[in-house]
Amino acid sequence: MPPAPPPRSTRGPLSYRPEPGSIPTLPGVYRFRDSKGRVIYVGKAKSLRPRLSSYFQDVGNLHPRTATMVTTAASVEWTTVKTEVEALQLEYSWIKEFDPRFNVKYRDDKSYPWLAVTVGEEFPRVMVGRGAKRKGTRYFGPYGHAWAIRETVDLLLRVFPMRSCSNGVFKRSSQIGRPCLLGYIDKCAAPCVGNVSAEEHRAIVDDFCDFLAGQTTSFVRRVEKEMYAASDALDFEKAARLRDDLGALNKALEKQAVVLGDGTDADVIALAEDPLEVAVQIFYVRGGRIRGQRGWVADRVDEGGTDKLVDDFLLQLYAGATADEIPREILVPALPPDVATYETLLSDLRGSKVAIRIPQRGDKRALQQTVAQNAAQSLMLHKTRRASDLTTRNRALEEIQDALGLDEVPLRIECYDVSNLQGTEVVASMVVFEDGLARKSEYRRFVIKGVDGQNDVASMDEVITRRFRRLLDEQSTSTEVAGDNGPMLVDPETGRARKFAYAPGLVVVDGGPPQVAAAQRALTELGIVDIPVCGLAKRLEEVWLPDQEDPVILARSSEGLYLLQRIRDEAHRFAITHHRSRRSKTMVESLLDDVPGLGEVRRKTLMKYFGSLKKLREATVEEIAMVPGIGERTAGAIKEAVEQRSGKTVSVNTATGEIEEG
Numbered sequence: 001m002p003p004a005p006p007p008r009s010t011r012g013p014l015s016y017r018p019e020p021g022s023i024p025t026l027p028g029v030y031r032f033r034d035s036k037g038r039v040i041y042v043g044k045a046k047s048l049r050p051r052l053s054s055y056f057q058d059v060g061n062l063h064p065r066t067a068t069m070v071t072t073a074a075s076v077e078w079t080t081v082k083t084e085v086e087a088l089q090l091e092y093s094w095i096k097e098f099d100p101r102f103n104v105k106y107r108d109d110k111s112y113p114w115l116a117v118t119v120g121e122e123f124p125r126v127m128v129g130r131g132a133k134r135k136g137t138r139y140f141g142p143y144g145h146a147w148a149i150r151e152t153v154d155l156l157l158r159v160f161p162m163r164s165c166s167n168g169v170f171k172r173s174s175q176i177g178r179p180c181l182l183g184y185i186d187k188c189a190a191p192c193v194g195n196v197s198a199e200e201h202r203a204i205v206d207d208f209c210d211f212l213a214g215q216t217t218s219f220v221r222r223v224e225k226e227m228y229a230a231s232d233a234l235d236f237e238k239a240a241r242l243r244d245d246l247g248a249l250n251k252a253l254e255k256q257a258v259v260l261g262d263g264t265d266a267d268v269i270a271l272a273e274d275p276l277e278v279a280v281q282i283f284y285v286r287g288g289r290i291r292g293q294r295g296w297v298a299d300r301v302d303e304g305g306t307d308k309l310v311d312d313f314l315l316q317l318y319a320g321a322t323a324d325e326i327p328r329e330i331l332v333p334a335l336p337p338d339v340a341t342y343e344t345l346l347s348d349l350r351g352s353k354v355a356i357r358i359p360q361r362g363d364k365r366a367l368q369q370t371v372a373q374n375a376a377q378s379l380m381l382h383k384t385r386r387a388s389d390l391t392t393r394n395r396a397l398e399e400i401q402d403a404l405g406l407d408e409v410p411l412r413i414e415c416y417d418v419s420n421l422q423g424t425e426v427v428a429s430m431v432v433f434e435d436g437l438a439r440k441s442e443y444r445r446f447v448i449k450g451v452d453g454q455n456d457v458a459s460m461d462e463v464i465t466r467r468f469r470r471l472l473d474e475q476s477t478s479t480e481v482a483g484d485n486g487p488m489l490v491d492p493e494t495g496r497a498r499k500f501a502y503a504p505g506l507v508v509v510d511g512g513p514p515q516v517a518a519a520q521r522a523l524t525e526l527g528i529v530d531i532p533v534c535g536l537a538k539r540l541e542e543v544w545l546p547d548q549e550d551p552v553i554l555a556r557s558s559e560g561l562y563l564l565q566r567i568r569d570e571a572h573r574f575a576i577t578h579h580r581s582r583r584s585k586t587m588v589e590s591l592l593d594d595v596p597g598l599g600e601v602r603r604k605t606l607m608k609y610f611g612s613l614k615k616l617r618e619a620t621v622e623e624i625a626m627v628p629g630i631g632e633r634t635a636g637a638i639k640e641a642v643e644q645r646s647g648k649t650v651s652v653n654t655a656t657g658e659i660e661e662g
Helices: 048-056 064-072 084-098 146-159 167-176 198-212 216-232 236-254 306-318 339-350 362-388 390-404 456-477 513-525 559-591 600-610 613-618 621-625 632-644
Strands: 028-034 039-045 073-080 114-117 126-129 138-140 266-273 277-286 289-299 329-331 355-357 412-421 424-434 444-447 479-483 486-490 506-510 533-536 650-652 659-661
Touching: 028 048, 028 064, 028 084, 039 048, 039 064, 039 084, 048 064, 048 073, 064 073, 084 306, 084 339, 114 198, 126 146, 146 198, 146 236, 216 236, 266 306, 266 362, 277 306, 277 362, 289 362, 306 339, 329 362, 339 355, 390 559, 412 456, 412 559, 424 456, 424 559, 444 456, 456 506, 456 513, 506 513, 506 559, 513 533, 533 559, 600 613, 613 632, 621 632
Parallel strands: 266 329, 329 355, 412 506, 506 533
Antiparallel strands: 028 039, 028 073, 114 126, 114 138, 266 277, 277 289, 412 424, 424 444, 479 486, 650 659
């Protein structure tokens, strides 16, 4: 490994770039350090030279997070290894040792409870715990809820009467020579008073652990066999006790649904992601039953796709794991780039073959879809908690004020987005956030009329002009009155509040410099010079200001950037919803153009009655004839027109909102 060059006064990657040809082409792991010698990023590579060289290009071509990392760094060093498996192991060790700030860090979205058995003690006990694992303890789970574990343990202690008391209770019972309540109700074998020996208690503990580990069928059959034998021997008291034990076992098993009929041991992983964050959920399946669940949330740090996210997650989840923590099969939404390397490493750790694959069909595919739904809900709840926190919202607004150089905190933010399909059905949306929260009652939709073809810049100019011309008109004709929350502007004739009369503290447009320039030009032409404008570009999440060549780059972890992104995404969603609705109605109209006797008025009545093309297709002739103004003959013609087009499928592209026929 070459020595780390000393920190230099000139910042930037070129100041510490290694000499040409000095970087080997072998597999290895590299570390970037800052000017104080702290490790800020760790990575691995099949070949170090091309990987490290990619960092020392024009900073403008790098992802913002990567650009920030290489400009923060003051040196880079590397270690070569023989194989990619060794590189993977070393990368994990360094990440664990140095905790680099620019590496992805998956944070538990909550604290998950474990079922722990202290097998290292003379008289092991079972307990529910959270947090870090300890040596000499065997863990099962994690589980979703502590109460669910306690219910299961309470049932199983009837069959496996092992110790569950604390060390203090155990010691006191030993001193006074009387067991605790659990010993009297036969939910503990009471080793504290010598009712069973250490070896006999250890045998109970082993049976308990085997049952939790998935060896349930053989144990249930053994209890059944003993029950029938006791009954044949006319020992009905023992048979009844074994019958009750069998019922307790079956009840405990009912709490763990069978999801994979082949008894597979698998970890099922799924992700939900957006441009800033990713949520990961994992279901632990052992013996075909779900034994536990766990979730993480992390900030995205680069442009990598789902495969790179899976790569980072597997590294943190399994490297350093014990053999019994690694299943035979790992089901993922996308294969990591070095899947063969991971399989080799995990197989070595487990001591037998481990397969990493994407489920394509059947029960495993269905289970992964369920895990994906949990991941999506986890990400949504994380965002909801983050957005609803008052302190966080205030910090976000202050960060936006500082980054954009605003005179005041933008308490009211309006965001605009344009949506179209190849220049047709052009619509725009306006969403309003006040104090960092959505004000859906003040959302507005626009149908762009003065623009021909696909021209987002002209469309943005039109929507900004229309909105703020309305602002000027309402302000000039409104009366100010006292309201519950301060002065408010109302219509002098009706007394109703005029919501369009309030000026925003910031206008955000979805797009880059062209859209920002169009919005600023529209405001200037209306004589409005005191409302700031910015744009948020999707790909790199750059914030653009009017008449500035370079964008404002907010930190990826910035609450201000998170709020701007959430507002932009809400404007996009609102525009897409409007566009889908109009496009669907247009398709219905074009579908019915050739139906004789069906004019524009009855077409609109038909659209209003059914609401969508799908419902119209599913309707019978009798149901269509129930529409006012539609007789049986016309209903038959409509049904025939729909049937003639039924060979084509209509779908909505969820990414773009475009309705496509095929």
